[in-house]
Amino acid sequence: MWPFVYLAVDWIKYNRTELIKIRDGSATSTTPQTAVLGLRALLGRLQLLRTPDWRSAARRTEGRRKRCARKQMRGKRGGLLARLKANAGRPPIPSLFLSNVRSLDNKLDLLRLRLGASREMRNCSVLCLTETWLNDNMPDPAFQLDGRLLFHADRNQQSGKARGGGLCVYVNKDWGTNCTLVNSHCSEAIEHMTVKCRPHYLPREFTAVFVTAVYIPPGAKANGR
Template structure:
């Protein structure tokens, strides 16, 4: 083993001190970059081919001590809030009207028309000139007074499809009045089928199942039922019949959205179906509320009497 040399030890010590000083100087001048700065460098490394580009990157990547003092690239110094123009109406009803056929719950117009075929001119005029009628998803009519001699072609406006249940004079022993029908907007739904219908001495109804183009994921379909109960009917028998019908298609499809509307006169569906809510609270004929609209979902419908 070679003898230990003092000169070798002093040289090694000087080299070690030099390395310590060098590492300290490098750490003192080391650059710190934020995440956005590194992403900016990565996205511009292939584009920085000129001296101007390199100068811009070097200017941007200056050493920083506080990342909060750096303005991020691509972000404005202030956020501009877009305000609604003056004179434009706001509110939930306006937003729903702007959605037209893509509302979460279909818009429904309920009428006791008392003979439909002689009111078609007025209905077509309103559909052509009033947005509430044009964009309405469903028209629910009671007391249509239709017969087999009235073809569907004269009863459905352009863009709508009719589904009807006429009164059977043999069963009801009444030759005049009665009958229910739906007018469905083709912009809202075209996949429709009749699931139940009936014409009895105490109640007339028509139930259809719709699978519209737009529907919240909570519901698999929309089941609509149009009802007419005449003033002298046995309300207990009529409501029990309706309860059985509604229970049958609710059991078949528990995720369907059920809406029952029509002319109930003195009857109240809540007496046999307590989970259903009646949304029509304003008088519909004189001072009485005879036309009802029921749905089990709280707050699903809102009555608008301006139509």
């Protein structure tokens, strides 16, 4: 049964016979031309739906829509860099920051400013600083950074110098809190300090990470003289 069609422009009701005449082009001249064109287009679409392959055409259209459907929004950044930024506290390889500060006492405010302004530096796993110029008369809380564990090895009398040198290691608590100082050494030729860290996330093949900070004075000689 052909449906009745209402044209919103002329408010004309067409029955089955009149629709067939319009389709075949034998409509009377009293039918408005706009109604004829509109109804012919409508009947063409209805005739297409009556064809045997209309179901396959609908399936093809549905398949195209499924292929175009995406789980993530368009323009969303992906890749390794985006995953590392999303999980800053769980990097597969710890990120290190090394700097020769030449007196940490007057660089501490700048260091805190850099940690607050730079996301890469703030998410860094370990900060290694050389030539801190620290000594026993300087308390540890004065050089403590928020969210980080402090380990330092100051220059002693075995180096032959009373001032300068020194090593400092800051470990990010978001990366790991189970950290211990393994050893430290200070001499005229070299200064080094090793910290053992067990981070919150580590590949299964590894059980711990050893961070070693090394400083060689400019006047040091390889033969020890």
